[in-house]
Amino acid sequence: MAAASLIKAPVGQNPARMGAGRSSGGGGVVRCSLQGAVVGGRAEWQSSCAVLSSKVAALGAASPHAAAPSFVNGHVAPLVPEQQAAAEDGGAVLDLVPVSSVNGGGVAKNLPQPLRISDLSPAPMHGSQLRVAYQGVPGAYSEKAAGKAYPGCDAIPCDQFEVAFSAVELWIADRAVLPVENSLGGSIHRNYDLLLRHRLHIVGEVQLPVHHCLMALPGVRKECLTRVMSHPQALAQCEHTLTAMGLNVVREAFDDTAGAAEYVAANGLRDTAAIASSRAAELYGMEVLADGIQDDCGNVTRFVMLAREPIVPRTDRPFKTSIVFAHDKEGTSVLFKVLSAFAFRDITLTKIESRPHRHRPIRLVDDANVGTAKHFEYMFYVDFQASLAEPRAQNALAEVQEYTSFLRVLGSYPMDMTPMTAGSSSTVTSDDSSST
Numbered sequence: 001m002a003a004a005s006l007i008k009a010p011v012g013q014n015p016a017r018m019g020a021g022r023s024s025g026g027g028g029v030v031r032c033s034l035q036g037a038v039v040g041g042r043a044e045w046q047s048s049c050a051v052l053s054s055k056v057a058a059l060g061a062a063s064p065h066a067a068a069p070s071f072v073n074g075h076v077a078p079l080v081p082e083q084q085a086a087a088e089d090g091g092a093v094l095d096l097v098p099v100s101s102v103n104g105g106g107v108a109k110n111l112p113q114p115l116r117i118s119d120l121s122p123a124p125m126h127g128s129q130l131r132v133a134y135q136g137v138p139g140a141y142s143e144k145a146a147g148k149a150y151p152g153c154d155a156i157p158c159d160q161f162e163v164a165f166s167a168v169e170l171w172i173a174d175r176a177v178l179p180v181e182n183s184l185g186g187s188i189h190r191n192y193d194l195l196l197r198h199r200l201h202i203v204g205e206v207q208l209p210v211h212h213c214l215m216a217l218p219g220v221r222k223e224c225l226t227r228v229m230s231h232p233q234a235l236a237q238c239e240h241t242l243t244a245m246g247l248n249v250v251r252e253a254f255d256d257t258a259g260a261a262e263y264v265a266a267n268g269l270r271d272t273a274a275i276a277s278s279r280a281a282e283l284y285g286m287e288v289l290a291d292g293i294q295d296d297c298g299n300v301t302r303f304v305m306l307a308r309e310p311i312v313p314r315t316d317r318p319f320k321t322s323i324v325f326a327h328d329k330e331g332t333s334v335l336f337k338v339l340s341a342f343a344f345r346d347i348t349l350t351k352i353e354s355r356p357h358r359h360r361p362i363r364l365v366d367d368a369n370v371g372t373a374k375h376f377e378y379m380f381y382v383d384f385q386a387s388l389a390e391p392r393a394q395n396a397l398a399e400v401q402e403y404t405s406f407l408r409v410l411g412s413y414p415m416d417m418t419p420m421t422a423g424s425s426s427t428v429t430s431d432d433s434s435s436t
Contacts, residue, residue, distance in 0.1 A: 139280030202411025
């Protein structure tokens with residue numbers, strides 16, 4: 001798996017590039033070097049070209065069909081057969097020879113090359129050139145989700161969620177695929193906070209069934225295990241199964257599932273097992289001791305696909321829209337009015353999540369009878385099943401804006417309609433057609 005590299009513009013001036021050209025006059029072939037331009041400066045180079053041009057004109061006027069000698073740095077040089085033939089045909093050639101052709105290329109090869117337009121052109125929407133960032137190491141469920149969202153992509157592992165966000169913002173990656181909620185563990189609050197902090201847009205979603213495996217080094221038996229390592233949510237999702245297996249092991253949290261498998265393999269820990277995917281076992285040479293140890297076979301993780309630009313909403317397929325809002329008024333009446341704006345228009349809400357306001361976590365309220373009361377300020381994340389291209393969704397958001405002090409649309413994107421069966425790996429149909 002190749003990692004993308006950041007294209008940097010060269011520092012300093014771009015090298016001059018001059019090729020061969022033909023004059024409209026006849027009679028002679030004149031060759032000059034760019035060495036004067038490099039050593040003597042622009043003025044001297046222009047003066048040399050003016051002198052050579054006058055020589056070409058003089059030769060052409062004296063003998064329109066005669067072959068004239070060529071000059072290299074002021075010395076006569078013999079004509080090559082191609083030049084001799086061109087001269088006999090009556091065509092005068094002003095052939096500017098770069099320094100690299102005269103002195104073996106020692107100067108021109110060391111100069112920085114200019115940035116090409118292809119270096120800055122966006123990668124295709126699908127295919128092997130699309131760079132997709134995910135959190136974890138190879139073998140992580142996020143890597144599998146990235147492959148489901150963008151088949152054949154160049155997956156870029158990141159050690160933290162915030163690094164994946166920054167990779168897209170800095171053009172190191174074209175997309176990011178990150179988890180936001182799990183059917184058993186609930187929401188991943190860190191990514192919800194990062195969605196508000198960064199300016200990326202949700203352009204799609206992926207729902208991935210999670211299939212956990214208990215793995216250890218080859219030859220290790222379950223009775224010899226004293227410790228199990230994995231991501232905290234993976235440990236929680238397998239808690240009852242581990243207890244039913246009779247394993248008296250210590251649960252130890254790790255950054256991600258595949259990272260735990262890599263750590264056990266790299267350090268040769270024969271008393272430690274890891275909970276990860278079957279692909280992680282293959283990548284790191286681990287032996288699967290138990291397959292499918294998740295407590296619920298309907299364990300599904302929802303991922304969102306992030307990009308620098310939003311996509312154009314459509315109405316020819318099911319869409320979902322994610323928003324975040326806040327209000328600075330007391331009581332539940334504002335939240336009731338916001339929810340009513342969707343209910344009156346028959347818009348289904350699929351998620352509502354409250355998070356403490358990062359910049360104003362506590363609001364002070366004066367009360368003459370009790371004193372000063374402290375209340376938390378909240379941000380509300382809402383997902384609803386409608387496209388922003390629909391008038392009902394536009395009218396609902398216009399009404400919501402009247403009741404709130406802050407409103408931001410995180411994205412309007414196609415829903416993942418693939419069946420939620422164990423081991424499902426169907427390709428997500430995305431409408432991600434915006435430029436990177």
